[in-house]
Amino acid sequence: MPVYQAPLRDYQFILDEMLHIYQQDALKGFDEIDPDLVDAILQGMADFSTEVMLPLNSVGDLQGCKLVDGKVITPEGFDNAYWQFVDNGWPTLTCDPEYGGQGLPEVVGIFATEIQTATNMAFAMYPGLTHGAYAAIHAHGSDALKQKYLSKLVSGEWTGTMNLTESHAGTDLALLRTKAVPVSEGVFAITGEKIFISSGDHQLTDNIVHLVLARLPDAPEGVKGISLFAVPKVLVNNDGSLGAPNTLYASGLEHKMGIHGNSTCVMVFEGALGELVGEPHQGLRAMFTMMNQARLGVGVQGLGVSEIAYQNALAYAKDRLQSRALSGAKSPEKAADPIL
Incomplete structure (x- = not known):
């Protein structure tokens, strides 16, 4: 199985030292966060993704979804993992507290999404599309439509x-x-x-x-x-x-x-x-609220997949033995040198 370690130190550097999000308390949602809270959230997302989502990535790829008697069935284990995801409250992170959300800044949710897409992009798309639908209805729907749908979309139900x-x-x-x-x-x-x-x-x-x-x-x-x-x-x-x-x-x-x-x-x-x-x-104007969420999501998907690809390529290059380095043996005690 591939390995993955969420680049949490990179996230800390970007959020604190580049974006200075903990000094943006004039912005909605930013006044309720601090480094300890954000670190705990992203560590929790990293633990869930590597322990639950990553093992299902190859299962999803090999089994795929199936259309049975007019109904679509997801790969084995996806349903249990999804309800663990919901029960842990992950869909609610950046949603409006009026509808059951935690009201955290979207930038925090973006890093959580990167971790999810790195470990299992197919799985992450189910809550990802849901968040986009939530955003469109939240921005453009009538009060009655919001009351009908938003709390269920926010919770992930x-x-x-x-x-x-x-x-x-x-x-x-x-x-x-x-x-x-x-x-x-x-x-x-x-x-x-x-x-x-x-x-x-x-x-x-x-x-x-x-x-x-x-x-x-x-x-x-x-x-x-x-x-x-x-x-x-x-x-x-x-x-x-x-x-x-x-x-x-x-x-x-x-x-x-x-x-x-x-x-x-x-x-x-x-x-x-x-x-x-x-x-x-x-x-089209209303749908573009969702489309712009999706565009951000696709960019984050590319980043997440490239991160896990790099980590596994690096691990392979350190482990794979073949021939000797041109500058001389790097691991003389072994039959050959790592290709790194």
């Missing part, structure tokens, strides 16, 4: 996704065809197909909140006619309890070179009921 891409359009969202038709006050029927939906379906949680881009009947052409909708896998009753399954499903799993432990799905919406997030025809 439910997960979230973003549904943008369609097979004929790729990244050209001006061409999307998914439709939203009003059915009652504030409720719309969403019909269409989306592809490459990370964490699109799974058995980890009882509900998944899909953020879906679609067009209203009176929508203008192009990106100025796109609206955003919160479409749950399972409908939510007025008292917050779960109701009937919504009319949406994963019709297939995308084939990928890696991150097989994350369920990247083709999602089909057949008149699925959803609610507007933000204003009509302003969906």
Whole structure:
């Protein structure tokens, strides 16, 4: 199994000596942190990731997700690890305390995310997408929508996704065809197909909140006619309890070179009921709140994966024996020198 040691000293240097986050007490959330607290949080994340997430990385890659009888099943051990993650409170770190979050600065969460993605990027994408959905609803949703979804997304009891891409359009969202038709006050029927939906379906949680881009009947052409909708896998009753399954499903799993432990799905919406997030025809603006979270996440993923790759390449170079160093034997007591 690969080795990993979270670069905690690097984090301490960046946070304290470069960013001076402990002197930024005028900023929301920064007035409640100190070096001991942040060090304890990141050490705890490092312990959890190396002990629980890292051993599942190869399991996820080898087993992958499976579509069984119309339902997606994650690799062995992912469900237990996910609920340990939730029970330890990790999804709540940087979320609004009004909805059960800890209110810590996002910069602290970024380092925690790097540790997660270094040890198991496929696993980390489930809470990662959820945090993006939380951010979009928190910034653009109505009070009623926030009350319905945010506490469950913050706690990790439910997960979230973003549904943008369609097979004929790729990244050209001006061409999307998914439709939203009003059915009652504030409720719309969403019909269409989306592809490459990370964490699109799974058995980890009882509900998944899909953020879906679609067009209203009176929508203008192009990106100025796109609206955003919160479409749950399972409908939510007025008292917050779960109701009937919504009319949406994963019709297939995308084939990928890696991150097989994350369920990247083709999602089909057949008149699925959803609610507007933000204003009509302003969906792209609302979705970009989530997209910008995802962009930060992808950058951190690259950093995390490169860190663990470096650490294991270095360990291998110190251990692998082959030939002698050109400047003379470095380990004369051995049959050859380490390739380092």
